[in-house]
Amino acid sequence: MLLKKPDLEDGSSKLETVEAHTQKLGANLEENILQSLDDSLSPPSDFRIHSQHSDKLLTEQGANVTRQDNASTETTKSTVLNDSCCAEKYKADACSRSVCDTSTDPSVSGVNSSMPDFSILRGEVCLDDLTIRELQEAFRATFGRQTNVKDKIWLKRRITMGLTNSYDVPSSGCVVKDYKIVGKDAKNDMSDMDERAKTGLRATSVVIYPGNEGDSPSSSYYQSEDQEDSSKRVPIHNDEPQGNLLGEQCTDKRTRKPTKRYIEELSDIETHDSTVKNSSPAKRPAHDELLMNPRVAPFNETGSLGTIYPTRKDTFGGFSVHVPYVSRMRRGRPRKDFISFADKGPSVEPKGIQPSVEMILVKDGDKGNHLRKVPEVPLKVSSENEHAEAVDSKGVRNLQAKVCSAVSKPKIKHGLTRKHHRAWTLSEVVKLVDGVARYGAGKWSEIRKLSFASYSYRTSVDLKDKWRNLIRATQTQLPAQKDGACPRKTNPSIIPIPPSILLRVKELHELQSQGGGFTAPVKFSGQDGKVLQGKGSGFL
DNA sequence: TTTAGGG
DNA sequence: CCCTAAA
Structure with a gap:
């Protein structure tokens, strides 16, 4: 030039x-x-x-x-x-x-x-x-x-x-x-x-x-x-x-x-392409949703008859194509009918599949590691766990949890494993609540160490998450119970948390959120304690 | 590494 | 549960 x-x-x-x-x-x-x-x-x-x-x-x-x-x-x-x-x-x-x-x-x-x-x-x-x-x-x-x-x-x-x-x-x-x-x-x-x-x-x-x-x-x-x-x-x-x-x-x-x-369009296409390929690292840097970024296009004409379908841009083997916009396969844990299938009895439990892994798992858990990086095949919870939960009146849940853990090993994508979902048993919840009562909400590490020593698969984050869920439960479930039956509780596989526990959770939560940095151990108020005792939960 | 919080 | 930021 x-x-x-x-x-x-x-x-x-x-x-x-x-x-x-x-x-x-x-x-x-x-x-x-x-x-x-x-x-x-x-x-x-x-x-x-x-x-x-x-x-x-x-x-x-x-x-x-x-x-x-x-x-x-x-x-x-x-x-x-x-x-x-x-x-x-x-x-x-x-x-x-x-x-x-x-x-x-x-x-x-x-x-x-x-x-x-x-x-x-x-x-x-x-x-x-x-x-x-x-x-x-x-x-x-x-x-x-x-x-x-x-x-x-x-x-x-x-x-x-x-x-x-x-x-x-x-x-x-x-x-x-x-x-x-x-x-x-x-x-x-x-x-x-x-x-x-x-x-x-x-x-x-x-x-x-x-x-x-x-x-x-x-x-x-x-x-x-x-x-x-x-x-x-x-x-x-x-x-x-x-x-x-x-x-x-x-x-x-x-x-x-x-x-x-033209240039703009071209670059547009390229950026789209790249975003599809690279995903957005800021939002979800990892793996399994790399290709799960549905790009809903404004109604594209795809039918030969001129019918209009909503499509989204998808990536198949490096090619960017439009496919009819439908829901994707769910990711993560299997549905609960799967759980209930597994729940049919202990006989379903595939105990003999990989006995060695169990040892690894238990050992791992004792060390307090969390299991994500390890190919996790939890076949059976540790014996102490069983023992601890044997007194639980809701033994069904224990079985369910164990069986659940036994049957699947979700491998999301390429090395990254998702920790298998373990339903929280009632005894676990009780332990958690007790731990919070003792050490205060937020001391998850302590709670995990002291109250969940035998639950190697529960990390402090798990405890925190569960506690948060419990709080939410108290805010939603509790009033609903007073008013009447919650329509969504018809699901038999979801065993509701006993109102007594929820009440206690609520109390603890309110107490601790009010008291600010309150961490002092609190013994149960008489009412809740009684109920819990009546439940026969055998923790500590 | 732990905690908090969003997803 | 996962992920990340912040501490």
Whole structure:
């Protein structure tokens, strides 16, 4: 971009700096432009004449021979590719170089490449003065390939575009000097082009290109130019127009800069993609919901009958697709009917599956670790636990808990295990309440150590969570009980916490929340204590 | 490591 | 239960 300054004539002295500048200065940008130019000018499929012809033409260059042998083109085009690529590459280089490093470069002529006479482009070029032939030659010099287009305007324009590396050139009457448009409409420059690119306007969109020799440049040229139909927006390649042998008339379309909106849409898609792939680390950095980020799209039309389904974007094997929006499989612990299935009796308990793991588990628990990192297969609670709960009047719950722990080992995803859900037994709850009463709410670590020594699977966090749930229960369940039966308690597998315990929880909670930093041990108030004792809970 | 709190 | 921040 910045390379094509007028002060580059006789650039031998400045060549190096300029090229250095080129590399330094966003090889990307420059390369993109040149690349797209290349693409547009030399589609590999039907590029141009055979190198032999090129050579021949090269030798005849002085005469500006522009005859094209279409038959040869057809039959031998495939062998040209390398050569043409070289030429194109060279041309690309030539576009970003100073003026005189081209035709005089010995290496170029040494490679037997069909380099056109770039001298024709040197200095000030007034395309209006040239004949069609000369224009064609200039075209060749500019793009490094032959053209048989005879349309002067088109040629001029194309040459100008090539020389100035700009898509935004006047259709006629301009003078190109040192790869920059001077004379008429000298303001057509890169900066101007950038401006247009920003605004999404294309001056070229109104220019009509006359067709030539079947490769009509105007056909389907700017179709959907200004229609922001994103589905039609494709990057600058693979857009070869129909029936075109030379592929030179589609240059504009293929090389036109994407509109702002296109860019935005593209980046939008990318960000969406990335968010889908990366999930949002802030929210849920881990694992198992990586793909569970349903992206509800606004009603997309997916049905062939035109029916409208709500869909969400989902990811399957790296592909982002829309699928009908339905609930996902539940994650986490199995449903309670599963529990009740397991609850049918101790006979269901698969005791013999992995006896060794049990030992590991118990040992682990004694150390007070929490089990998440270990592949957890709790088959059986420790004997002390059993003993402690043997006195519990609600033995069913014990069984249930144990069986539950025995039957499943949720492995969520790839190494990360979820601690198996163990239903809180009544005795546990009582222990917890007692612990809170003794050590105060918040001393979960202490409570765990002192009151839950035998419940290795209960962490201090568990205690805290359970206590919180108990508090909630007192706030919801308790009043409801007074008013009447809670409709949701019809579930038999959920054994309600006895109101006595709830009352005590409430009392403790109120007490401790009022008392601020109160941590002093509190013995039960007589009423609650009595009830608890009556329950026969055998803790401590 | 523990606690608190949101999810 | 999980996860994280804060202490």
